[in-house]
Amino acid sequence: MTAPAGGAEAPGRGPVGWVRATLASSPVLRHSLTLMSGTVIAQAGSMLLSIPLRRIFTDADYGRIGVFSSIASLVVAIASLRFDMTMMLPESDTDARVLKRLATRSIIVMSALASLVAVLARPWVAAHYDGDWVLADLLCLVGLSVFLLAEVNVLQYWYNRKSDYKRIAVNRAQQSVGSSAGQLGVGLVGLTNVVGLFLGMIAGQLYAWANLGLRAKDLREPLPEDAPSIRSMAYRYRKMPLLNGPNAIVDAIRTNGITLLVGEASLKSLGQFNLAWTMLQVPMSLIQSAISQVFFQKLTTLRPGEMEPLVKWVAKRAFLAGIIPFALIYLVSPWIFPFVFGEQYVASGDFARALTPWLFMTIVTSPISTTFIVAERQQVMLAFACVYCAVPLSILAFSPWPLLTTIDVLGGAMTALLLINTGLAIRAARYFDRHPPADKAEALAAEAVEAEAEREIDEAEE
Numbered sequence: 001m002t003a004p005a006g007g008a009e010a011p012g013r014g015p016v017g018w019v020r021a022t023l024a025s026s027p028v029l030r031h032s033l034t035l036m037s038g039t040v041i042a043q044a045g046s047m048l049l050s051i052p053l054r055r056i057f058t059d060a061d062y063g064r065i066g067v068f069s070s071i072a073s074l075v076v077a078i079a080s081l082r083f084d085m086t087m088m089l090p091e092s093d094t095d096a097r098v099l100k101r102l103a104t105r106s107i108i109v110m111s112a113l114a115s116l117v118a119v120l121a122r123p124w125v126a127a128h129y130d131g132d133w134v135l136a137d138l139l140c141l142v143g144l145s146v147f148l149l150a151e152v153n154v155l156q157y158w159y160n161r162k163s164d165y166k167r168i169a170v171n172r173a174q175q176s177v178g179s180s181a182g183q184l185g186v187g188l189v190g191l192t193n194v195v196g197l198f199l200g201m202i203a204g205q206l207y208a209w210a211n212l213g214l215r216a217k218d219l220r221e222p223l224p225e226d227a228p229s230i231r232s233m234a235y236r237y238r239k240m241p242l243l244n245g246p247n248a249i250v251d252a253i254r255t256n257g258i259t260l261l262v263g264e265a266s267l268k269s270l271g272q273f274n275l276a277w278t279m280l281q282v283p284m285s286l287i288q289s290a291i292s293q294v295f296f297q298k299l300t301t302l303r304p305g306e307m308e309p310l311v312k313w314v315a316k317r318a319f320l321a322g323i324i325p326f327a328l329i330y331l332v333s334p335w336i337f338p339f340v341f342g343e344q345y346v347a348s349g350d351f352a353r354a355l356t357p358w359l360f361m362t363i364v365t366s367p368i369s370t371t372f373i374v375a376e377r378q379q380v381m382l383a384f385a386c387v388y389c390a391v392p393l394s395i396l397a398f399s400p401w402p403l404l405t406t407i408d409v410l411g412g413a414m415t416a417l418l419l420i421n422t423g424l425a426i427r428a429a430r431y432f433d434r435h436p437p438a439d440k441a442e443a444l445a446a447e448a449v450e451a452e453a454e455r456e457i458d459e460a461e462e
């Protein structure tokens with residue numbers, strides 16, 4: 001066989017051709033890499049900017065903004081009543097647009113309520129945090145952050161539905177890097193307290209929301225006359241807030257409750273803990289977030305019999321992808337944190353080592369957690385979430401040990417629980433394959449009837 005003229009590589013040959021062919025034959029891989037690119041830029045940009053930021057703002061300032069962000073995240077988890085995720089389920093884009101309006105209305109109400117509660121609780125917050133009236137005043141604006149974050153989540157699900165993963169990737173980078181850059185900017189001009197951290201954070205969230213919303217022109221178009229009502233769609237998907245909603249609440253209480261309980265030790269300890277947690281998100285997010293969204297879309301189109309093999313495949317690949325980087329993190333974190341961020345962050349390195357096994361296991365379980373939703377086994381997910389929430393909060397609340405020892409115990413307990421969760425997800429997938437939901441069963445029956453009819457026609461023609 002002769003080489004192409006001019007020494008050019010034959011189409012489809014060589015490393016570049018192999019990569020292109022692989023991506024073309026695997027939409028899941030292609031979409032995952034697209035989302036991962038945005039996550040890489042977002043996490044890498046934030047990590048680099050955090051080096052000067054940690055020298056401008058104190059660990060106590062980061063503790064205060066950690067309290068603010070935790071409370072905002074608690075509300076964001078339920079702000080849309082989970083109708084954001086539900087947008088992925090209808091076949092009709094019109095139905096999904098109605099669900100978008102339903103989610104946005106819910107977000108507006110929840111955001112207003114969050115700020116109202118913060119205003120009423122202002123004196124208590126100031127007293128609880130040793131007269132910190134700046135934090136108490138900032139919490140009155142928590143509704144603004146809730147609205148922006150929750151709306152960005154809704155819009156990302158819409159772009160996920162449209163398979164516009166490039167838009168999601170770019171937006172993630174813009175939001176994360178924009179917030180950190182904004183914080184650096186206000187810090188350099190002299191606003192070196194929690195107010196500066198807040199203003200930079202809101203700037204990034206506002207830009208991300210405006211950028212996604214302006215480009216989603218189809219969401220702003222009038223609905224057709226035959227579109228279902230918001231009330232009818234709320235009733236049709238009532239299981240989402242009733243079953244998946246409580247699960248989201250439990251998860252939010254666990255994640256943000258851990259932050260708030262660590263803050264009970266001191267805001268400085270919370271600042272140290274949050275740095276460790278944030279830095280560990282970098283390798284974790286490179287794998288977890290990208291795979292999760294694409295895997296969820298793939299799950300919604302699976303036929304019975306295909307889910308269990310896919311769940312096992314994803315869990316195995318996630319495990320292999322994370323084992324080496326997280327092993328390295330475990331070994332080097334006690335000295336790399338003070339080296340990069342300054343000697344005042346020695347405790348962050350110790351916290352990072354204690355958290356590493358737990359956060360590694362989230363790489364395996366996070367992508368396949370949506371299996372419970374598609375398999376309509378939300379009750380199993382909710383039961384596990386309750387245990388998964390109660391264990392860490394109980395350890396933190398009642399531990400007789402120093403904070404670092406407590407975090408060590410916490411990490412081990414959570415790792416064991418996630419191993420159990422992996423088995424439950426595989427079991428849910430097996431249940432789906434053997435007992436498909438009614439709509440999947442009807443679709444399979446219709447395909448069987450159609451195939452039988454075609455066979456009879458072919459036999460008649462013969």
